[in-house]
Amino acid sequence: MRSLIDTHSHIYVDRFADDIDQVIGRAREAGVETIVVPTTKPSEFAPALALADRFPEVRVAVGVHPHHAHEIDGDDLLEIERLGTEGKAIAIGEIGLDYYYEFAPKERQHEIFRDQLRIAKRTGLPAVVHNRESDDDLMRIIEEEQDGLLRFQLHCFSSSEEVLRRAMDLGGMVSFTGNITYKNSTLDGVVRSVPADRFMIETDAPYLTPVPYRGKRNEPGYVSLVAAKIAEIRGETIETITLMTTANAQRFFRLALLLVALLGAAGVRAIAQPTSPAPVREIDTTAKQDPPFNKLVGLGVHFASSSYIRGASTDATATGFGIWGTVAPLQPLGVNWLQIDLIYTAVTVAGNPFDSSFIATRAANPQDAGITVPPNHHNTFDISMRFTANPRKTITLYGSLGLTYFHNQFGIDSYLISRNEFDRKKYVDSVENNWGPSVAIGVTLNLETPFGTVAPTAEWRYGTILGERPLPQRKQEFSVSQPRVGILLYPDFTKLF
Ligand SMILES: [Zn+2]
Numbered sequence: 001m002r003s004l005i006d007t008h009s010h011i012y013v014d015r016f017a018d019d020i021d022q023v024i025g026r027a028r029e030a031g032v033e034t035i036v037v038p039t040t041k042p043s044e045f046a047p048a049l050a051l052a053d054r055f056p057e058v059r060v061a062v063g064v065h066p067h068h069a070h071e072i073d074g075d076d077l078l079e080i081e082r083l084g085t086e087g088k089a090i091a092i093g094e095i096g097l098d099y100y101y102e103f104a105p106k107e108r109q110h111e112i113f114r115d116q117l118r119i120a121k122r123t124g125l126p127a128v129v130h131n132r133e134s135d136d137d138l139m140r141i142i143e144e145e146q147d148g149l150l151r152f153q154l155h156c157f158s159s160s161e162e163v164l165r166r167a168m169d170l171g172g173m174v175s176f177t178g179n180i181t182y183k184n185s186t187l188d189g190v191v192r193s194v195p196a197d198r199f200m201i202e203t204d205a206p207y208l209t210p211v212p213y214r215g216k217r218n219e220p221g222y223v224s225l226v227a228a229k230i231a232e233i234r235g236e237t238i239e240t241i242t243l244m245t246t247a248n249a250q251r252f253f254r255l256a257l258l259l260v261a262l263l264g265a266a267g268v269r270a271i272a273q274p275t276s277p278a279p280v281r282e283i284d285t286t287a288k289q290d291p292p293f294n295k296l297v298g299l300g301v302h303f304a305s306s307s308y309i310r311g312a313s314t315d316a317t318a319t320g321f322g323i324w325g326t327v328a329p330l331q332p333l334g335v336n337w338l339q340i341d342l343i344y345t346a347v348t349v350a351g352n353p354f355d356s357s358f359i360a361t362r363a364a365n366p367q368d369a370g371i372t373v374p375p376n377h378h379n380t381f382d383i384s385m386r387f388t389a390n391p392r393k394t395i396t397l398y399g400s401l402g403l404t405y406f407h408n409q410f411g412i413d414s415y416l417i418s419r420n421e422f423d424r425k426k427y428v429d430s431v432e433n434n435w436g437p438s439v440a441i442g443v444t445l446n447l448e449t450p451f452g453t454v455a456p457t458a459e460w461r462y463g464t465i466l467g468e469r470p471l472p473q474r475k476q477e478f479s480v481s482q483p484r485v486g487i488l489l490y491p492d493f494t495k496l497f
C-alpha cells in the first residue's frame with residue numbers, strides 16, 4: 001500500500017463543499033495518508049480546523065497569504081500564534097510574497113511575511129512559503145530571518161536551480177505540484193537536482209491540476225500523479241519517490257513524533273529489523289544551515305580510556321567498552337538541544353603500578369611467592385543531561401552534567417582477604433559502590449543515512465566520588481578521567497508508520 005502525503009491542499013474552499021466526503025474517499029483509495037491544509041486568511045481558519053475535526057488525515061496550517069497582507073492587523077497575528085502554540089496548527093502558512101498579482105503593496109507583504117516567519121520560529125513550527133515572481137526579496141528575507149531556528153517549505157517550487165541552491169543552503173525544503181507535469185514545464189532540472197531528503201509533493205488543490213486532468217478541479221488524490229512524474233524525471237520508482245517524500249513530510253511537519261514518543265519501545269524494533277526498503281538519501285555537506293536531525297532515541301557502543309586518580313596522582317590507566325543510550329525527551333515538543341544520556345562502561349585494570357609495588361613489598365614473605373593477583377574491575381554508570389549548543393549543525397558541540405555510579409572491584413584486596421592474614425578490621429571487603437558528580441564536554445558528527453541519523457561521538461568525562469569511601473583500606477579520594485569515542489544510531493521512526 002502506497003502512503004502519500006499531500007502537503008498543500010485548500011480543500012476547505014467552496015468548490016469542495018458538495019462532495020468533500022467523496023474527495024477524501026478518493027484520496028484514501030489513492031493511498032493519501034495525510035493532507036496538510038494551509039489557509040490564506042483568518043476567516044478560513046475555522047472551516048479548515050472543522051475539516052481536521054472531521055477527517056483524521058487532515059492537518060491545518062494557519063497563516064496570511066500575501067494576497068491578504070493589507071487586510072489584517074495585529075490581532076490576527078496573535079490568533080495565528082495562539083493556534084500554533086496550542087497545537088491546533090502544525091505549521092504557519094501559507095505566507096510569503098506574490099509580485100505577480102501584487103494585491104497588497106510590496107512593503108506590506110514584506111512586513112507581514114517577516115512577522116509570520118518570526119511566529120514560526122517562536123512556536124517551533126515550520127513555515128509554508130508561497131513565492132510568485134519574488135525570488136530575490138523572498139530569499140533575502142528568509143536569509144535575514146534564518147538564525148538556525150527557521151524551518152521552511154517553498155511550496156509549488158517553480159524557480160531556478162540557483163534559487164533551489166540558496167533554499168538548500170538556508171536549510172529549506174521544497175515541494176512540487178501539478179505544474180511539473182505540464183508540457184511547457186521548465187522544472188525538470190530542479191526536480192532532478194534537489195537532494196533526496198529535501199523535497200515533498202503537493203496538489204495545491206483546487207488549482208494546478210496535473211495532466212491528464214488539467215483544466216478540471218484538482219484534489220488530494222491526484223498527488224500520486226505528481227509522484228509519478230517526479231519518478232519519471234529522476235529515473236526512480238514511484239515507490240521510492242513515495243517513501244522519500246512521505247518520510248520528508250513526516251519529518252518536516254513532525255507528523256509521527258508524538259505517536260512515537262508513546263511507543264518508545266519501537267526503537268528496539270527499528271534497529272533489529274528495518275521494515276521498509278530505505279530510500280536513497282544524499283548528504284548535503286554544502287548546507288550552511290542543516291535541517292534538524294532526527295535524534296529522538298539513540299543507541300550505540302563506545303570505547304573508553306580511563307585514568308584513575310587517587311589523591312594527587314594517577315593510579316592506573318586502562319581501556320574498556322560500554323553501551324551508550326540516549327533519549328531527547330522533549331523533542332516531540334520541538335526541544336532538540338536537550339538529551340538524557342545513560343552510559344555503562346566496563347574497564348579492567350590488570351597489574352596496575354600501585355598494586356605491583358604493594359605486591360613487591362610482600363615478595364619477601366615466602367607465603368606470597370609466585371602470587372597472582374586478580375585484576376581490578378571498574379564499572380561506571382553515568383546518567384547525565386546533555387546540552388547541545390548547535391543541535392541543527394552537522395558537527396555539534398555539547399556540555400553534560402550528571403551523576404556517575406561507581407562499582408569498583410579491587411583484585412589485590414580480594415586476594416589479601418582470601419589469604420586471611422591481613423588486619424581483618426581494615427580489610428573487610430574488596431568491592432565498593434559509590435557515586436558522585438560527573439561533567440563532560442563532547443563533539444558529535446550527525447550523518448543522515450537511510451536508517452536514521454548516525455552520530456560518531458567523542459566526549460571527555462570527569463567523575464569523582466563524593467564523601468567517605470566505604471573501603472577503609474582505600475580511603476583516599478577517587479576520580480576517573482575518561483575520554484571516550486562512540487557511535488550511536490538514532491533510528492528514523494517515521495519510516496515505521
Ligand atoms: Zn501558494
Ligand SMILES: [Zn+2]
Nearest residue numbers: 008038094204
Ligand atoms: Zn496554496
